[in-house]
Amino acid sequence: VTLTATAVVGLPEIGEGDDLAALIASRVSLEAGDVVCVAHKVVSKAEGRVVALSSVTPSARALDLAGSEKDPRVVEVVLRESSAVLRASRGVIISRTAHGFVCANAGVDTSNAARDGEVVLLPVDPDGSARALRALLPSRPAVVITDSFGRAWRHGQVDVALGIAGLAPLDDWRGRVDARGMELRATWLAVADAVAGAAELVRGKDSREPVVVVRGLSRLVCEDDGPGAVALVRPVAEDLFL
Amino acid sequence: VTLTATAVVGLPEIGEGDDLAALIASRVSLEAGDVVCVAHKVVSKAEGRVVALSSVTPSARALDLAGSEKDPRVVEVVLRESSAVLRASRGVIISRTAHGFVCANAGVDTSNAARDGEVVLLPVDPDGSARALRALLPSRPAVVITDSFGRAWRHGQVDVALGIAGLAPLDDWRGRVDARGMELRATWLAVADAVAGAAELVRGKDSREPVVVVRGLSRLVCEDDGPGAVALVRPVAEDLFL
Numbered sequence: 001v002t003l004t005a006t007a008v009v010g011l012p013e014i015g016e017g018d019d020l021a022a023l024i025a026s027r028v029s030l031e032a033g034d035v036v037c038v039a040h041k042v043v044s045k046a047e048g049r050v051v052a053l054s055s056v057t058p059s060a061r062a063l064d065l066a067g068s069e070k071d072p073r074v075v076e077v078v079l080r081e082s083s084a085v086l087r088a089s090r091g092v093i094i095s096r097t098a099h100g101f102v103c104a105n106a107g108v109d110t111s112n113a114a115r116d117g118e119v120v121l122l123p124v125d126p127d128g129s130a131r132a133l134r135a136l137l138p139s140r141p142a143v144v145i146t147d148s149f150g151r152a153w154r155h156g157q158v159d160v161a162l163g164i165a166g167l168a169p170l171d172d173w174r175g176r177v178d179a180r181g182m183e184l185r186a187t188w189l190a191v192a193d194a195v196a197g198a199a200e201l202v203r204g205k206d207s208r209e210p211v212v213v214v215r216g217l218s219r220l221v222c223e224d225d226g227p228g229a230v231a232l233v234r235p236v237a238e239d240l241f242l
Numbered sequence: 243v244t245l246t247a248t249a250v251v252g253l254p255e256i257g258e259g260d261d262l263a264a265l266i267a268s269r270v271s272l273e274a275g276d277v278v279c280v281a282h283k284v285v286s287k288a289e290g291r292v293v294a295l296s297s298v299t300p301s302a303r304a305l306d307l308a309g310s311e312k313d314p315r316v317v318e319v320v321l322r323e324s325s326a327v328l329r330a331s332r333g334v335i336i337s338r339t340a341h342g343f344v345c346a347n348a349g350v351d352t353s354n355a356a357r358d359g360e361v362v363l364l365p366v367d368p369d370g371s372a373r374a375l376r377a378l379l380p381s382r383p384a385v386v387i388t389d390s391f392g393r394a395w396r397h398g399q400v401d402v403a404l405g406i407a408g409l410a411p412l413d414d415w416r417g418r419v420d421a422r423g424m425e426l427r428a429t430w431l432a433v434a435d436a437v438a439g440a441a442e443l444v445r446g447k448d449s450r451e452p453v454v455v456v457r458g459l460s461r462l463v464c465e466d467d468g469p470g471a472v473a474l475v476r477p478v479a480e481d482l483f484l
Contacts (some may be wrong), residue, residue: 003444130418152394153481154476158435193444240394
């Protein structure tokens with residue numbers, strides 16, 4: 001098997017109401033079995049998930065958490081996007097979002113907005129966004145909506161899947177055995193997250209290449225949209241690190 | 243930029259003392275700028291990092307943690323490979339290893355051993371193992387030694403880099419700006435982990451394809467071996483989730 005990942009070049013700046021599917025389809029020839037990875041920020045912008053900071057009045061808690069380092073209006077937006085704040089330390093806020101994702105700043109992005117003084121939120125329903133995009137793309141490729149998340153015990157960020165349509169989120173080898181008949185150790189591979197990471201490697205982080213086409217994974221691409229990225233979220237009841 | 247990832251086929255079962263570099267080089271034509279990703283288990287086996295459970299006497303703590311579900315001899319090996327046990331719950335042991343990695347069972351692998359009743363440990367010095375392998379491979383490709391790690395808040399495992407030679411572990415965009423001149427949010431990308439994840443997508447988990455060649459990342463491949471995967475380990479002092 002050979003996997004390839006190629007960035008789609010020439011996409012314009014995306015704004016609310018833009019037809020992302022048409023913009024992608026006019027720049028790349030998609031094939032059945034492709035996986036189209038889309039940085040969430042262009043999905044969020046197309047969906048109008050942008051907040052003007054001038055419209056935000058920070059709460060007392062936001063003012064407290066912001067201290068002298070952060071814009072309290074940004075912290076206020078982070079708090080509104082958080083179902084729980086897990087850690088707030090050294091200028092870092094680690095939140096659980098309404099989707100159940102655990103990430104810095106509840107995914108609120110202070111860069112990459114279309115205008116100064118705006119922040120970009122995560123899509124309300126990234127799996128729904130992925131399904132909608134898939135339905136509009138030629139050849140019905142799988143769609144993965146991605147964001148860069150930090151990790152508790154490792155430096156740096158890696159891209160993960162926020163929304164998925166048509167790709168197995170997990171490749172389930174549980175119960176399967178290795179070449180010698182022994183049960184496998186790594187038995188439940190988060191393949192959609194690995195695909196998001198592969199896409200990250202080929203796109204410029206200056207936001208001009210938010211879309212990457214990954215080929216060679218048709219064994220993981222399915223006709224139905226599948227369970228989505230919600231299947232990747234570990235339930236709070238199983239969280240060992242609350 | 244196009245990234246490709248292709249598994250090396252036809253490698254034999256690896257045992258202690260095998261010349262991994264020669265076995266790889268005879269099966270794939272390597273080029274400068276390639277990244278050779280190697281599942282740690284074959285590195286560990288070549289280095290003799292294998293323990294026969296018949297030689298292990300479980301301690302009282304191992305017997306306690308094993309309960310009725312786990313082999314107390316395996317738990318004993320896990321404890322010996324752990325510098326700290328962070329969580330032990332529901333049959334899962336999350337450890338910090340001597341290298342500083344936080345992972346399940348201190349990376350001790352009960353499958354994929356050459357013989358029944360053996361377990362495979364992580365290499366003692368994965369960065370050193372990567373450097374040694376790089377030095378022996380034609381065209382001096384970068385080398386990444388990988389393992390599958392779970393994540394605190396997401397289901398499933400993804401492959402990460404345990405040892406690195408000749409590849410930038412992190413792609414540092416801190417201080418750089420986006421297309422509009424705004425500071426970037428995701429500024430410190432753990433590219434070596436993303437490469438490990440991409441490699442995982444193309445190799446069979448039945449252990450017959452432990453080696454994957456990734457192309458198209460020569461911008462991240464460097465002449466010197468670089469800081470290694472140790473640069474990816476978040477120091478305990480910065481750990482928010484102890």
